[in-house]
Amino acid sequence: METLPGAAAGDVTVLIPTLLRPYVEGRTEVGLTVPEDGDVAALLDRLGEGRPLLEQRIREETGALRRYVNIYVDGEDVRRLDGLATPVPPGVTVMIIQSVAGG
Amino acid sequence: MSAARKTVLLAIGTKKGLWLATSTDRETWTLSDPLFLMEEIPSVGIDTRGGTTRLFAGRMSWHFGPCIAHSDDLGTTWTEPQEGSIRFAPEDGAALERVWQIQPDAENRPGVVWAGCQPISVWKSTDHGETFELNRGLWDHPHRSEWGAGFGGAAAHTVLPSPTDETLHVAMSTGGVYRSDDGGASWRPRNKGISAYFMPDPDPEFGQCVHKLARDAVDPDRLFAQNHHGVYATTDRGDSWQSIADGLPADFGFVMLSHPHRSGTAWVIPLKADGERIPPDGHLAVHRTDDGGATWQASDAGLPRGEYNAVLRDAACVDDDAVAGVYFGTRGGSVYASADEGRTFREVASHLPDVLSVRAAVVPA
Numbered sequence: 508m509e510t511l512p513g514a515a516a517g518d519v520t521v522l523i524p525t526l527l528r529p530y531v532e533g534r535t536e537v538g539l540t541v542p543e544d545g546d547v548a549a550l551l552d553r554l555g556e557g558r559p560l561l562e563q564r565i566r567e568e569t570g571a572l573r574r575y576v577n578i579y580v581d582g583e584d585v586r587r588l589d590g591l592a593t594p595v596p597p598g599v600t601v602m603i604i605q606s607v608a609g610g
Numbered sequence: 611m612s613a614a615r616k617t618v619l620l621a622i623g624t625k626k627g628l629w630l631a632t633s634t635d636r637e638t639w640t641l642s643d644p645l646f647l648m649e650e651i652p653s654v655g656i657d658t659r660g661g662t663t664r665l666f667a668g669r670m671s672w673h674f675g676p677c678i679a680h681s682d683d684l685g686t687t688w689t690e691p692q693e694g695s696i697r698f699a700p701e702d703g704a705a706l707e708r709v710w711q712i713q714p715d716a717e718n719r720p721g722v723v724w725a726g727c728q729p730i731s732v733w734k735s736t737d738h739g740e741t742f743e744l745n746r747g748l749w750d751h752p753h754r755s756e757w758g759a760g761f762g763g764a765a766a767h768t769v770l771p772s773p774t775d776e777t778l779h780v781a782m783s784t785g786g787v788y789r790s791d792d793g794g795a796s797w798r799p800r801n802k803g804i805s806a807y808f809m810p811d812p813d814p815e816f817g818q819c820v821h822k823l824a825r826d827a828v829d830p831d832r833l834f835a836q837n838h839h840g841v842y843a844t845t846d847r848g849d850s851w852q853s854i855a856d857g858l859p860a861d862f863g864f865v866m867l868s869h870p871h872r873s874g875t876a877w878v879i880p881l882k883a884d885g886e887r888i889p890p891d892g893h894l895a896v897h898r899t900d901d902g903g904a905t906w907q908a909s910d911a912g913l914p915r916g917e918y919n920a921v922l923r924d925a926a927c928v929d930d931d932a933v934a935g936v937y938f939g940t941r942g943g944s945v946y947a948s949a950d951e952g953r954t955f956r957e958v959a960s961h962l963p964d965v966l967s968v969r970a971a972v973v974p975a
Binding site for chain 2: 526559560564565567569570571573576605606
């Protein structure tokens, strides 16, 4: 797993959906080092560093998660937890996936 | 065509991607494979000013949001600025939902491109459409809280810069026509004479559901409007509007086109409404006036009998040839082209997804 440089404390695996892989050099997952007290918003901030188009695909300008993008932390939908404030402790797997919207 | 061996590029934005058609005679067309599959393309633009061609696509992914991409090689490769072309600032408290209009300005303002967007907003680029700046005059307008949403969303769907001065016209659904006399610094509603039958007061200062505007090619003070019921013209830059619907089979529709070079010529594609919103009795026809709306002539040569799909506001266009080509697509995915100013049509494509936007231009072969 490739780990991006960052401050402290452990690794998180972010699974990238097919349609967003062009923005992460084609990878299926990205490893990030996160602090002990990090959350989804901070994780997305890190993921989007140097990848502004990826950031724009996931969150609106307001910072809100796009309506039809879902994020799961160890299998739990963050919308059922604390949204972007949901904790992301080291060791978890974060899945970004598009919802079933679309005709 | 008037010019020897030129190519016409027809960009077709649909509900599930972009197609590009090319022709050297506007009768036989070559259709590309789809681009941006599974993304809506509600707006396309072709900027041929300065002897170069830049093609724009307003893309909208239901999952991953809207953006504008552009191509300088007729659609072979596309570029999306890393920081995004259109982005609200955090203090605006809004997010871009859809780009409804990409409008290159006049020849004498190179590099200027306008965009009309949802939520209702107008944006100006001075770098050939790479990045756009929010027009604060309209965004901060005191009427904003009273503007509504048409069925397709609350959008500034038409932006028309005047080629001769600092006049700008914008049309929004719903809100109606607004005009700026100072290049976009300030805006006033200009809807006198346009009915809003769906409101308690049918003649409000603003709130009309104007579906499309077109500016006369020769007289910039003359504009044409297809309203949500009602077809109108103005000869005083919108200070007053007069009905020009007499002679049409229906006064509802979404399309309004003006001739690229000749004064007084315009086209509409009427739909029966409100109950049906299809071509009247399934009779699809393009109606043309050459006298500013005093009289209309219907053309259906080459069009199908029994057509029950609507033609949306930006799913019609003219090219810039001396003998204007007229183009439109239906929500049933058929696209038609006329090489003789709308007298006869040929099918360019069929069975595409719903056609949302078309633009055509003569480009270097």
